[in-house]
Amino acid sequence: MSDPLHHECGVAAIRLLKPLSYFADKYGTPMWAFNKLFLLMEKQHNRGQDGAGIGCIKLGMPLGEPYIFRSRDATKDALSNIFNSQQKRVRKLIRKGGISPSDADSFKNKFDFGGEILMGHLRYGTSGRFDEGSCHPYLRRTNWATRSLMLLGNFNMTNACELNQRLIERGQHPVFGTDTQTVLEEIGFHLDEAHTDLYRELRDAGIPGSDIPQKISERIDMVDIVSRASQGWDGGFTILGAVGNGDFFCLRDPHGIRPCHYVMTDEYIAIASERVPLMSVLEKESEEVQELAPGHILCVKNDGTVRLGTYTKPLEPTPCSFESIYFSRGNDPIIYRERKALGAALTEQVVASLDGGFDKAAITYIPNTAETAYYGLLEGLRLYRRQRVHKRLLEAYRNGTMTEDLIEEAILRRWPRAEKIAHKDIKMRTFITQEKSRHQLVSLVYDLTYGAVSNEDTLVAIDDSIVRGTTLKTSILHILGRARPRKIVIASTAPQIRYPDCYGIDMSELGKFIAFQAAVSLLKKRELHHILEATYQACKQQLTLPKEQRINCVKAIYEPFTDDEISEEITRLVTPDDAACPVQVIFQSIEALHKSIEGPCGDWYFSGNYPTPGGYTTVNTAYIAWYEGRTGRSYALPL
Template sequence: MCGISAVILADQSGSACPDLFESLGLLQHRGQDAAGIVTSGPKGRLSQCKGNGMVRDVFDEQQLSRLIGHLGIGHVRYPTAGSSSMSEAQPFYVNSPYGIVFAHNGNLTNAREIRTFLDKVAHRHINTDSDSELLLNILANNLQKTGKFRVNEEDIFTAIKDLYLQIKGGYACVAMVAGYGIIGFRDPHGIRPLVLGRRRSVAGWDYMFASESVALDALGFTDVRDVNPGEAVIITEKNVAHRQLIQCDYMAPCIFEYVYFARQDSIIDGISVYKSRLAMGEALADQVIKSFGNKMDIDVIIPVPDTSRVAALQLSRKLGVEYREGFNKNRYVGRTFIMPGQQTRRKNVRRKLNAMALEFHGKNVLLVDDSIVRGTTSKEIIQMARDVGAKNVYIASCAPAIRYPNVYGIDMPTRSELVAHNRTDEEIAAEIGADKVVYQSIEDLVKCVRRFNPNIETFDTSVFDGRYVTGDVDDEYLSHLEGERNDDCRSRASFDSESVGLHNNFYGH
């Protein structure tokens, strides 16, 4: 999962850098592996800073002051395909044609075919293992075919439409043509999110694309709307043009955005993440009642901070069971879900959370979490509860059991690493050390999200049911993907990253 943003200011003497920098901080939860910004001024000269690490690590005041220009794009990354080396940090750039800068959130399911095409047919050099670089070069190759000295809107729309016909997978993209404007487009199923807003300034209207509405809200952008699936938007100093380039049979946003990834104050595809999580808590309460029956002996409900807190509050209210904060969180440790290697994740759970004996000792505790993926975090948290005196420890998940990998941009691991794969609920409970595990049903989860926008009939729920909406994912593809994603590969990638310097930033034109 990644976070992307792009901005163009009406004032050509202004600086896009402050907005881009702030937007990446607001989207930091979507990626903590690398960050980057590229800006451009009226003459098309590019300024760049990117590197591995958190936003605060990659940029300092001196570097930000050198990012000159009134338009630009930004990116925060965690690795879903490729390595963690600094060469994978985005945005990416190609000088031909026209000077194109590109950032992407998602994952391509036909990356191998695209790489072969670019090598053998288009003869374009690919420097990294990132599928974002593949997308950039497909767009560049399609624009190259125009043979024109200068590009126009019609050329860009045609190039993106051709890209839609070539690319498969889930993706939201922003691009910048040096000295010309910014572009945003989204895959035909709308799997990955992308929103657009505008802000009144003295010189006219400023525009911004971002992965989530929270980035636009915080920076004063209004009239926020989603970029539609299959739609492209081109914004220049003189015009805003949008066109529906391709129609798909159905829209299918990733439901895991609402469960875990998105900030709760975001609105994605007309759905409040906060309200959907409240609804998840209510529905999960019904599952708890069904699972425990007349033998409910829960003394206290405690959330696993932070994503599950909203759902836990609503669950507590419906069950009439006391809600308490039992874990103190160190906010300076990153999301353990996206850390490489089981040992690293396990150690960081203990560094990230501290259980307070006051809320656990002698009690039957129901822990509420947004989801259970590998089970590593859950196992450690349950043990922490027992260590401080909990009598029985139950755990309830706002999401159904995750039994299949995600192929559209969330680095959920191989099937063998998923704790629910080929296990019953009882076997999962035994594996993670819980006295009982309760899962949300997939039908209830979809209802919880869809109720706030009934126009969306389908969501990507492939991690729960193995139904991949692009229709091109088979066992051969999953086996190949798992070869790139298992913990051994991630550990090697992490080592390679360290060898080039985790905070080795650079600046150039």
């Protein structure tokens, strides 16, 4: 993705189902779970660079002994900092004799993260502050283990303001501005309610006070608590949590917007946002990694009893298609096939852009994350060419016009060739602050393969997606233009991004989308200004309706134009004034996207069809904000 788009967070967890001594005996270290948690997080470091945090709950700790721990960091290299500091503590304890490497009990008693429940989070912030206090896990402490709660997640609630208001109406005094804290307090409220009811019931039944905590721990039902707490949540989420008594839970939103995978054995349960980290770290085959279904919860009681089922009604699955396009690691077997299919799906459009000049076409990719789609496009182009060669030779054979020159031309020439044109120099740092000089330096982040393309060639570069178009105009097209091709074609494996996301991706300001800018430009050129005003009034009217009745009025901005017309205007907008050659930008179709993705896929940022009412509120709010000249994330703006 040439535009610097940030996205969902990453989660990981290990819930041991056997004592630490078991892992010390079998795997040679009581730190097995701690080490695996680090590796699961390290394999997902691409999902968040704004901070990291880990949490631990120890089961069966004696009264008066600490049992819940966390460590968070929002500095550069946060993940390494956290784990390195904990490793140093372990080595220091071993040196001083506080811990014996062969004694699992000493690790549990002396090492903060020597517990049976370990959770980790990698943060990309879409709201709140960018400091340690905004890093997960969030913690709600009390003197009761059965009321203490630790929570982390990969999510965004579109109606956080409404959820906060619910807390206020109960008489609470929330002092926070993030949906994470809102969710923590909502679950905490229902946990408190259930706890109080059980306490009074047991007390009135004459159960001794010293026995009540154990009885509450046995009877507390986190599936029921989450079910009641989640009523009214609107968003995409994977949420992990644990109660101080050792009850662990993981849940996914009803539409399955945010990803969640797990491995379950008789030794442990491991959870991660992506499939491949679980496969690599735990040495599992693809079929051994399960996907948590939409609207489902995986709950483990403190005695190890596992429950897997629904906590709310599952709805139509609409998993975020950007996981396939860009976010998830490309070595996932399904993601790999999907990205190749997305590249191949661009074949006909790329062929049309070449004006028949197969022998004068060079195919490349930029950035590196588009490499898999590039292979798919090459396969698609070669298949296209092979089919036409076969047809031509067959016709010549039947007509008796087969010649050596024809065979030479058909088989040995006019095939698209693959070239590595741009090389990213990962050591380059954009430290210059002046805008003009900074753009020049950004262009030098990529180095060019000189001489691979001639001035007779069409250079086709495949990209994951084009969001704002800024990097294309200020950097990428300048870089590719230095190769002096006859023409540059930028092929996006994603369709035109027309609408904001409100479920976790940092794409919420409508005015920043190059597709929206292109549509507005065309409206003005064709003297259709009245559509802009009419859409503004329609969006305002939508916000007066019950949220379940709202629709996407912003579609009206695009309706007067074909996809090709908008693509042509995008091309004009992103082409630098001093472009070295003509430019053409082409996009995936939404239909081809769905054919390329295995299973259901959410497409609201392309189609404007949102899976939840909060999406329609967000898109209308985003347009109002743009029209009024306000900035900020549309799902966080006041209505």
